[in-house]
Amino acid sequence: MRTYSRQQRKSDKKIALVPTMGYLHEGHLSLIKSARDMASIVIVSIYINPTQFAQHEDFDVYPRDEEGDMHKLTTLGVDAVFIPAKLYASAGTSAASGDDAGNVVGAVEHQKGAHETFIQVEQLQKPLCGKSRPHFFRGVATVVAKLFNIIEPDIAIFGRKDYQQLLILQRMARDLDFAVEVVGMPIMREEDGLAMSSRNALLTSEDRRKALSISQSLQWACRAVEERATVDAEELHDAVATRVSEAGGRVDYVEVVDASTLEAVEDASKQRTLIAVAAFFGSVRLIDNIEIT
Numbered sequence: 315m316r317t318y319s320r321q322q323r324k325s326d327k328k329i330a331l332v333p334t335m336g337y338l339h340e341g342h343l344s345l346i347k348s349a350r351d352m353a354s355i356v357i358v359s360i361y362i363n364p365t366q367f368a369q370h371e372d373f374d375v376y377p378r379d380e381e382g383d384m385h386k387l388t389t390l391g392v393d394a395v396f397i398p399a400k401l402y403a404s405a406g407t408s409a410a411s412g413d414d415a416g417n418v419v420g421a422v423e424h425q426k427g428a429h430e431t432f433i434q435v436e437q438l439q440k441p442l443c444g445k446s447r448p449h450f451f452r453g454v455a456t457v458v459a460k461l462f463n464i465i466e467p468d469i470a471i472f473g474r475k476d477y478q479q480l481l482i483l484q485r486m487a488r489d490l491d492f493a494v495e496v497v498g499m500p501i502m503r504e505e506d507g508l509a510m511s512s513r514n515a516l517l518t519s520e521d522r523r524k525a526l527s528i529s530q531s532l533q534w535a536c537r538a539v540e541e542r543a544t545v546d547a548e549e550l551h552d553a554v555a556t557r558v559s560e561a562g563g564r565v566d567y568v569e570v571v572d573a574s575t576l577e578a579v580e581d582a583s584k585q586r587t588l589i590a591v592a593a594f595f596g597s598v599r600l601i602d603n604i605e606i607t
């Protein structure tokens with residue numbers, strides 16, 4: 315992979331990377347189309363990264379369709395697809411592969427003599443998804459750093475659906491001087507408003523209908539702030555959480571935060587505000603968010 319991308323660099327080609335976990339939908343394809351506008355070489359990676367899944371999470375059932383993905387990518391005319399068999403295997407079952415308490419958290423395969431280095435973006439990884447998935451962002455940052463080192467792209471493109479992930483990767487690139495511009499793109503939605511996600515394929519049709527409560531309540535909250543019906547973060551939190559749980563979702567979190575720092579705010583009209591939701595429908599965990607400017 316590195317040989318290919320270095321050849322492109324030698325002929326002064328600008329390289330854009332779109333990292334994914336496959337099972338591609340229109341959200342991914344929109345990132346790839348933007349990549350095409352920004353660079354002359356577009357590389358897509360597909361890797362279901364075990365280090366970002368806890369052992370109890372859905373690594374084994376995560377949707378996969380390599381043939382379908384390759385068909386979509388060929389139709390879009392991407393220049394290269396990187397599908398590594400294995401990017402990360404952890405060296406041990408002690409603190410090297412565990413959380414602060416020394417527990418093993420990733421679904422990663424443990425192999426003697428394998429990897430033991432991780433990247434952590436200390437503060438930004440703590441709130442929102444970091445609370446219920448403490449292993450998650452360390453796994454993401456480590457594997458994305460490896461992709462950056464292998465491919466050496468000029469630009470890397472991520473979706474704003476995974477908003478905290480985007481902020482963390484921007485911070486990692488800045489803090490560690492990666493020569494990569496980390497760019498965020500808008501959330502693509504189904505016609506009825508549901509944020510596109512590979513995991514939507516795991517929803518029953520009834521849960522698919524219930525899951526609409528996420529985007530609908532976020533839209534409602536955004537209007538409420540814009541119309542000054544309510545700007546109080548606690549009220550917004552309670553209203554969104556109630557709507558999602560009354561629809562049958564199990565709320566993981568609803569957070570009303572400063573969109574740059576992810577710190578809690580009191581008044582949603584005072585700064586660029588992010589309202590972010592994670593909720594389970596059946597065993598499927600979905601995330602979505604809305605930015606209020």
Ligand SMILES: Nc1ncnc2c1ncn2[C@@H]1O[C@H](COP(=O)(O)OP(=O)(O)OP(=O)(O)O)[C@@H](O)[C@H]1O
Binds near residue numbers: 334471503
């Ligand atoms: N609806 C969407 N709109 C824009 N970008 C998206 C959307 N869904 C995912 N992405 C982006 O695509 C990239 C790859 O994400 P990934 O392969 O995990 O897809 P996903 O649909 O988010 O899957 P999951 O169901 O695991 O959340 C990430 O940068 C992610 O933010």
Ligand SMILES: CC(C)(CO)[C@@H](O)C(=O)[O-]
Binds near residue numbers: 457
């Ligand atoms: C960025 C990523 C490809 C890292 O594994 C993943 O978290 C994703 O698909 O959003």
Ligand code: BAL
Binds near residue numbers: 335366476
């Ligand atoms: N896009 C998020 C990947 C994950 O939830 O593991």
